Amino acid sequence: MPRPNITVEQFYTDHSAKLDLKLLGGAIGLKHIIREPTVNRPGLALAGHTKYFARHRLQVMGHAEVTFLKALPREERVKRYELIFGYRLPCIVFCRDLAPDRECLRIAERKNIPVFQSSLITMKFINLATLALEQLFAPRGSEMGSMVDIHGVGVLIRGDSGIGKSESILALIERGYSLVADDMTRVTLVDGREVVGTSSDLTRNHMEIRGIGIVNVAAMFGAKSIRSEKRIDLIVTLKAWDEVKDVDRLGMEEEHQEILGIRIPHMTIPVRPGRDLARLIEVAALHAKLRRSGLNPARELNERLMAQMAAAPRGL
Amino acid sequence: MSAAKDNTSSGVITRELVVGNKVGIHARPAAMFVKIASRYSCDIFLEKDGEKINGKSIMGLLMLAAGPGSKLTLEATGKDAAQATAEIEDLFHRKFDEE
Incomplete structure (x- = not known):
């Protein structure tokens, strides 16, 4: 760059x-x-x-x-x-x-x-x-996607338009989390090791909801619904159910995407009617938080399983 | 490795399968199984020692703790049951691409 x-x-x-x-x-x-x-x-x-x-x-x-x-x-x-x-x-x-x-x-x-x-x-x-x-x-750029702070986990939410990004962000705000940027997130590399997301000064506090128009999130949901900047800890891509060919059923390996040369954990969430996207994104954020602290539930469960199978007599 | 027992009148295909890899059905083979099963619309069940689980559920598969040499009964019901069964049998023959 x-x-x-x-x-x-x-x-x-x-x-x-x-x-x-x-x-x-x-x-x-x-x-x-x-x-x-x-x-x-x-x-x-x-x-x-x-x-x-x-x-x-x-x-x-x-x-x-x-x-x-x-x-x-x-x-x-x-x-x-x-x-x-x-x-x-x-x-x-x-x-x-x-x-x-x-x-x-x-x-x-x-x-x-x-x-x-x-x-x-x-x-x-x-x-x-x-x-x-x-x-x-600092190196900087723009990333497609909205950003929300969920329990201190900065989540960049990507997805094609019409997939339900805005709805899930609204639901996350209603649950008490804060909007960092809508639709377009400005990114800056800080200390050469972490990527911080923010919105442009002009559009801060605002988001667009199809059918309603531009709303002022801070005025509607209060000061706590807005956060001016946050480190990006997780990228979530929302994708139509049929387009996800290889759904990760285990989550044992961590997948990454690069922003400004920094590897950031990435998850793909398949979308179909009836799935509570906000809830899924919330869990993804908490999962990423635990994983960051060294906990890998899939790997742990697998280790327990392998130990049990190794202890059992052959053919049982 | 598997004994065929097609009961076409009720539309149920049953197969006896033996876990052939060294470690048994741990997370990776379980994920392979579930991925195949989920691609088909037929119902797929797997039974071990009287415990029957849904073949599209990874948690179910892990719970079976099917070690090396253990015998499983596959049960597939539905219009694409034959293809599903064939693909799953192949997966067992290949020992989940492991030793």
Whole structure:
């Protein structure tokens, strides 16, 4: 999957509230692309060591940098600014509400490098900014299917239209479970090991029911009927009875489907009139939960059976 | 391996089957049996030591705990009973594709 281009502007609009960012200057540079999803403290570069300078990263100025710069005579300071702003830095952030001096702002403006200020203490800012960048850089995509949180098990429900997805989701919501996304689930790879599903901001809380139209689930069933994001633990595919050629009667082996390169347990539930789909999906979720904790009922039963058959005299 | 006893007047086909694989009817062979049985519309029953179970039920098959060498009676009733019986007999002959 191609890595998305993350601009400084995107970082700023998505995370300015959480990181308490204020733009002080260099707005033209907001279109700069952040090439590495992490931060750098430019202390060594300001001191003159630019042989190795992580210039593609967001640059964070803390007490150390600002105190060092303050101790320099004005013309020396200007030289240092010229030196590091000469690189196409994505942007600079002054933490602890430290104010950049006039020379800094002037040169940054000229070189089109955005300068921000944050009230957070430097370490706190670095932690939060790293997480924010990781989130922005995470591989993402969209998956066909609705998503529901059942007792802490995130279930992505797939199936051709008209198979009864919406009805079963409504029934699950009525049982007290929460809707994460209807029909289309946005997926993000988190920490490279789990896939988190969410809905698009626009359609959150809403779902479409044929014959009725678009309903607001949160307004109808209350706040608990909605969950904004959840890790996907199980994929359930609803399939017409005749189309399922090989129904798994044992469930001894775990089947998987891949999303963003992560293997996620998958079950196919054959659908025919009269089957309570919501109930089946609920049991599938609980089953997946138990299996995740290491319990495999089919295998256990089989082991007991084999032991019994081995103990019995031959031919009995 | 099996003794044919077709009672066509009542439409019941009966077969004596012997479990030929080393381990007996554990989960995998049971699933194979049930899958075949479920494809047919006829009723299929399996009996062992006086205990009779539905051949389309995996739990029933497991409950029989039919170890190696055990003798089972297959009973199929319905319009496709002959094909079903033939396919199940073949499964026993093949020892469920096991040793």
